[in-house]
Amino acid sequence: MIPEERLNSALKSIRWLVLDVDGVLTDGKLYFDNGGNELKTFSTLDGHGIKMLQKSGVHVAIITGRRSSVVERRAHELGISKLIQGREDKFHALQELLADEPCRLEEIAYIGDDYPDLLVMTRIGCPIAPPNAAQPVREHAIWITDACGGEGAVREVCDHIMRAQGTFDMALAPYLGEG
Numbered sequence: 399m400i401p402e403e404r405l406n407s408a409l410k411s412i413r414w415l416v417l418d419v420d421g422v423l424t425d426g427k428l429y430f431d432n433g434g435n436e437l438k439t440f441s442t443l444d445g446h447g448i449k450m451l452q453k454s455g456v457h458v459a460i461i462t463g464r465r466s467s468v469v470e471r472r473a474h475e476l477g478i479s480k481l482i483q484g485r486e487d488k489f490h491a492l493q494e495l496l497a498d499e500p501c502r503l504e505e506i507a508y509i510g511d512d513y514p515d516l517l518v519m520t521r522i523g524c525p526i527a528p529p530n531a532a533q534p535v536r537e538h539a540i541w542i543t544d545a546c547g548g549e550g551a552v553r554e555v556c557d558h559i560m561r562a563q564g565t566f567d568m569a570l571a572p573y574l575g576e577g
Contacts, residue, residue: 409562421511425548447556
């Protein structure tokens with residue numbers, strides 16, 4: 399963990415927020431019904447934070463090791479066009495994602511919770527983990543959110559990025575009748 403001042407400095411330059419799914423956008427549990435359908439729960443707080451962050455000018459992408467039509471639907475609902483599924487080699491997937499819209503690795507924040515996230519987290523500017531992440535992942539994060547994955551961790555990060563970049567008040571203004 400780094401001091402708040404250094405965290406804010408790192409967040410100020412973020413151009414991309416890249417998210418894992420299971421354990422970050424969800425609680426990390428896999429639910430299956432009797433018909434074999436996969437079920438996932440997502441936080442509406444996270445979703446709205448993602449939309450606000452994108453409106454503020456920060457790109458959002460998802461890279462996940464599993465394939466799921468539920469994730470595809472959620473990404474579509476949130477306006478996330480950069481979605482890479484079924485990839486355990488997340489750093490190579492990140493490089494593919496950035497081929498169309500390059501930026502420096504220091505300008506990327508990544509939220510991960512398990513071992514497949516470590517290669518990305520050790521190479522980008524702002525590695526973040528929820529408190530329910532695996533211990534080695536938490537050790538490589540510069541920030542551990544207060545909220546757990548699937549329970550507002552992503553919203554916490556979105557809000558903090560906007561505050562650091564000076565866009566939070568403008569993003570919040572319409573909800574206060576000021577915009």
